[in-house]
Amino acid sequence: MKKWVVTLTMAAGIVGLAGCGGQNSDTVAKTSAGNVTKDELYEAMKGKAGEQALQQLVFEKVLSKEYKVSDKEVDKKMDELKEQLGPQFEMALAQSGFKDEDDFRESLKVNLLQEKAAVKDVKVSEKxxxxxxxxxxxxxxxxxxxxxxxxxxxxxxxxxxxxxxxxxxxxxxxxxxxxxxxxxxxxxxxxxxxxxxxxxxxxxxxxxxxxxxxxxxxxxxxxxxxxxxxxxxxKKDVKPFDEVKDDYAHELKVAKLDPETMQEALTKELKKADIKVNDKDLKETFDAMLNDKQDQGDNKKEEEKK
CATH class of the missing domain: 3.10.50.40 (Chitinase A; domain 3)
Structure with missing residues (x-):
């Protein structure tokens, strides 16, 4: 699939983790040996996919504030991926840890939001x-x-x-x-x-x-x-230039994106959002993204001095 397409790496279970909340002790499962509470499930899932899941949820909230992705846009991209991967599509999802298409759609939506943030500053000429x-x-x-x-x-x-x-x-x-x-x-x-x-x-x-x-x-x-x-x-299948030029301009902008540009755009939006993580085990989830390389170097020097 194309470079701008979301890579199939998000762990399965993100949606389930999001629903746990970790704020009460409601029973999730009962057994004769004892019950499993939402707090226990949250802690267990946090240890396995906590940072990844938190990133996914925060990315969507932050990016959705300024950019919009419709269900129709997600459907279109999903259809493109199915066409590209053919019979390998279901296998690709399974191998990447997605439990089903709905699970994958969540990551795909975030990727499209990130894409919109990144193409905002990309320029293409009419020529x-x-x-x-x-x-x-x-x-x-x-x-x-x-x-x-x-x-x-x-x-x-x-x-x-x-x-x-x-x-x-x-x-x-x-x-x-x-x-x-x-x-x-x-x-x-x-x-x-x-x-x-x-x-x-x-x-x-x-x-x-x-x-x-x-x-x-x-x-x-x-x-x-x-x-x-x-x-x-x-000629009967060719639409007039003025009718499609906006869509084609967007396609061209997307084609110019690379992973570094995508990451820079995301980092810019995250910095504006003033993220604070309260869970002590997940405190460092966004540190690598939010700290500039120069800042990280300065921090390392300070630690060495100590």
């Missing part, structure tokens, strides 16, 4: 949006040769420039063995294909049909890319 709009109307059939270093990539590109056969060179040099079985083909991609490296997509959409790129570096290595076909959407 960027128009280029994105134009590219949204295309589907590219692409193939590539993936190698581990720039020198090999340049050597392969030189052979291609001299008339070398792309499929044969892919089979000889490319480390993408799955694609090599199809002559280096990656099939069809769009400007917003999930899980596709953004640098790769950006370079591919600069190419004309049959054009071969110069070596392109991504997180996976060095690519030589060729666009073998370009399909345009039927």
């Amino acid at each position: 960027e949006v128009k280029e994105y709009y134009d590219n949204k109307q295309k589907e590219l059939e692409v193939r590539h040769i993936l190698v581990e270093d720039e020198k090999t990539a340049k050597d392969v590109k030189a052979k291609l420039d001299q008339g070398g056969d792309f499929a044969a060179l892919a089979k000889e040099h490319s480390v993408d063995t799955a694609a090599n079985e199809q002559g280096g083909s990656l099939g069809t991609i769009t400007i917003d294909t999930p899980q596709m490296d953004q640098t790769f997509i950006k370079e591919a959409f600069k190419l004309k049909k049959d054009q071969i790129s110069n070596p392109v570096q991504t997180q996976f290595g060095w690519h030589i890319i060729q666009v073998t076909n370009i399909k345009e959407k039927p």
